[in-house]
Amino acid sequence: MSPLVPDKRYLAPALVTMVLLAGQVTFGFLESWSRTVLAIVTAIAVEIVLGRLFRGRWPHLASAYVSGISVGMLIRSPAFWPYALCSAISITSKYVLRIDDRHLWNPSNFGLVAMLVLAADTVAGLSVQWGNTLLPMAVVWVFGFAIINSLGRIHVTITYVVSFVGFALLRAAITGHPWPSEVAPITGPMYQLFIFFMITDPKTAVSSVRGQSLVAFLVAAVECVFRLLEWVHAPYYALFVVGPAANLVEMRLGARRGAAAEGAPAAAGAGQDFAAKVAVEPADVRRRPSTG
């Protein structure tokens, strides 16, 4: 790679850092700098230790940085330990919860859900920040779209946003609540992090563009169901359920098509192309820029 061309792996960390700075400088939205730093340092430290111990190499730290900073922003707790624990769980989940050498959950999504379920007395999710005004949000959206577009994942974000709005209107029709109240959550900063960093994570997403869009739609659909059940942290739970399920389905389909291709090489066609993609997944994934 030319030294003049930025490594795409640094784009997501750059964007999430920009989100953090925009929020903190304009409104001081962090619980505290020290907690966020603790989350980042823990994520990086755990990544290094586990990478050395269990993979025998120095891992690239962009993914761990994004996970740590996401944890530092997305969980709320007056205590320090949840920030460290959430980061540690997030990173460790990548090494433990694997099938076919591929981790299933977006790390920070897994860590967040684990904390929200297991430490509800101490931890809550990010609810409102930004000051609810447009400017910081607009800045994040503009840069977010630009960077996610350059990473080739903009279809995921757009599909999810359109689906969310559609399902919000559906919920309003079902519940009789004012439609602005159903659309309201996506105007909050938690969703900026969710749509730019979690659902777009290539390491835990299916391979095809169409499949990724379908998964984004399904996340919004399952979230809609969870919202009708009045689950406060519905988007996290929806991604927690849909993301790994989609990956498993893809792996299963890939394996089946791979086996079929071995049995009938002449009839591979489109299936061969898909199977080939799956076959190179581990190495390919390692090169892909991660959004944590």
Add this chain to the structure above:
Amino acid sequence: MTPYARLLLAAAFVAMLATPALIRRFGPGVPVAADAADAPARYGFRLTEVAKDSGIAFVHEAPVLDPKLAHIMPQVASMGAAVAVADVDADGHHDLYVTSSGAGAKNRLYRNRGDGTFEDIAERLGIADLNHLDDGASMGAVFGDYDNDGFEDLLVYRWGRPELFRNEGGRRFTRVTGTAGLTPWANINTAVWLDFDRDGRLDIFLGGYYSETVNLWNLPHTRMMPESFEYARNGGRKYLYRNLGNGRFEEVSEEAGLVSTRWALAAVAADLRGTGYPDLFIANDYGVSELFLNEGGRFREAGRETGVGYAPKSGMNASVGDVLNRGRFGIYVSNISEDGILIQGNNLWVPAEADGRLAYENLARAMGVELGGWSFGAQFGDLNNDGHLDLYLVNGYVSASPGDSYWYDFSKVAGGHEVVIGDAANWPAMRDRSLAGYQPKKVWINDGAGRFVDVAQAVGATDRHDGRAVALADLSGRGMLDVIVANQRGPLLLYRNDVAPGRNWIGFELRGSCRPDSPPASCTNRSGIGAQVEIVWAGGRQLQEVSGGSGFCAQNQRPLHFGLGAAASIEKAVIRWPSGAVQEIVRPEINRTHRIEESA
């Protein structure tokens, strides 16, 4: 990765997932078992609810606002239960003034007969009928002798027109609002008496919640909600009325540097820096707290500078106490905590010197007073007379249908953009749903070593009403602080305190030397508000200050109460009057209240 390594990693992962449960099981802050039988022996006191037996049968009525707000009425009309303590007729017993808020509902003045019973004399004294659709609903009241005639006058603040009543020798109250020159309309949720310019005359601070441009009974539109859950600045303005000494007041907030349109819910005035001037701390809903330092009669906002104005929360209480017995006041601010949804945590701001400047550190978590549900009023007081200030906190927002929660809808809208959250029409209907209802109260006793332990259930504070105001007063002159709790749409509770034998105490009832005709700045206001007493005993010390209102919509008894533990004597008591006079009493007699009049 080898199978052993994989196994080891999996075990570590499981241990991580189990960590929260282990911290809950073995960590600090484990609740005390509810065993009331041996509470006096274990904790040094027991509380018994005796309102009915004392002749108090009062249930707060909430206001009913404009029909446009009907779908969220329990949420927007969620305040108004208040209690203020004063000896209205100067007979030596503490009386209770409590507010209701429904149109036509009467406020009550419970006169303390001195035998453990009370009688309502509000109607007779002319301070009962204060809730009307056309001029407002009571939100709270504070007593202060603004004319220095020796009798406590009454300020009733409302969503609507605030009202000032002059106490005519304890026989009746005369409405003097018009003469005084108070604002004709504001949505006030906090008020304190303070002598901010130390001229010997009590001034008035009023903190607005909803904007003063809003008439909650006649709304042209529904865009009157906060523009943000954490950064709102579209609340009510602040008023500072300087007492001119002739029954008139002059509004000087801007001139005095007291400018803010945050949503004020609680304020407390105290000399936090030993300057002799009262500083003003304001706990704001939907935003950061504000600390106005008083620099010779002019205020300067120093929230960020001192560390209390960074993290925006839902401030609903402001009370001060020397929690570490160091001769410095900590400030307690209550906020909202709901498992898994919103963990703001309450704040206990403890002063720490930083390069000679005032700076605060939040020690609520370290000291165990952080999580109190949807917290409202709190007061410091030595409930078990062990020499350390304890903390009584009430909570609970809307207790309606027990199994049906509004939390999801609340959080959905609260996280939205200002065009959504700021318009009441966008909020889903509450119907009969609860929002942080039926919450257990907190009675945190101070172990003197930097930790508080919740013993509410064990000592008898077992109610689950929607608590708003709490006040502490020794209602029977026994040297024990009783607890009065005003509940929203609930009964007024009176918890009689029985302290275990062998625990000593001392009290100081301070009277300033100002008279109606005293020249300005020559004496202390007659109520003694702002006067400080520091006692030194058994190698320790404790500082308290006479307050013109603290907590949430509450006012404690005027005399200062110190628990002493087993100490048989105290070394000295130092009194610092707002006039600048300092008085020292060597080895004052314990187990009695000393009535001290400032030397003329």
